[in-house]
Amino acid sequence: DGGITQSPKYLFRKEGQNVTLSCEQNLNHDAMYWYRQDPGQGLRLIYYSQIVNDFQKGDIAEGYSVSREKKESFPLTVTSAQKNPTAFYLCASSIERGTEAFFGQGTRLTVV
């Protein structure tokens, strides 16, 4: 089945540790996105990538980093510089930027 796989579904980390969230897609989409979702805040764009080896900051990129070494993969690292990392993180992809976005099932990160 084609789709977007985010792993793990739940993730716990101690404060001060970096953590990497996985996002893999087999839809052959060029564009991929990372969003952060907090209660009552909607979806806020962290980073997006239109093509391999290229990515741009979204609205709330501070404290996050990404890489796009393969078309299928767009991992997100939440660094210790992110002040409030506990959130629900959503990965999405689209054929190209500006076309319909398909979302993964999300990773709920809790930092204690």
Next chain:
Amino acid sequence: QQQVKQSPQSLIVQKGGISIINCAYENTAFDYFPWYQQFPGKGPALLIAIRPDVSEKKEGRFTISFNKSAKQFSLHIMDSQPGDSATYFCAGRRGYSTLTFGKGTMLLVSP
């Protein structure tokens, strides 16, 4: 940051009733307005979308009404069912840019 303002934040509707969620946008260059539906613990999924050259689009029980002059659009869910209970997000986009989302509406349809 161009915003999309969504209301209400939460909504309770009786089974069989009409659910109405409203959004207002600022960027007149937006040319695509989708609605996403999200169930708890899941990712959002595209529900229905409209472009500003039409005033209404209907898909089954879901209808988008679009008022270009007022820069507003709304989602109507007819004959609301408990299975429609979810969070709904409106969004806007200009050309090939990224989506700008509203803050979401939690809909509860009571049996």
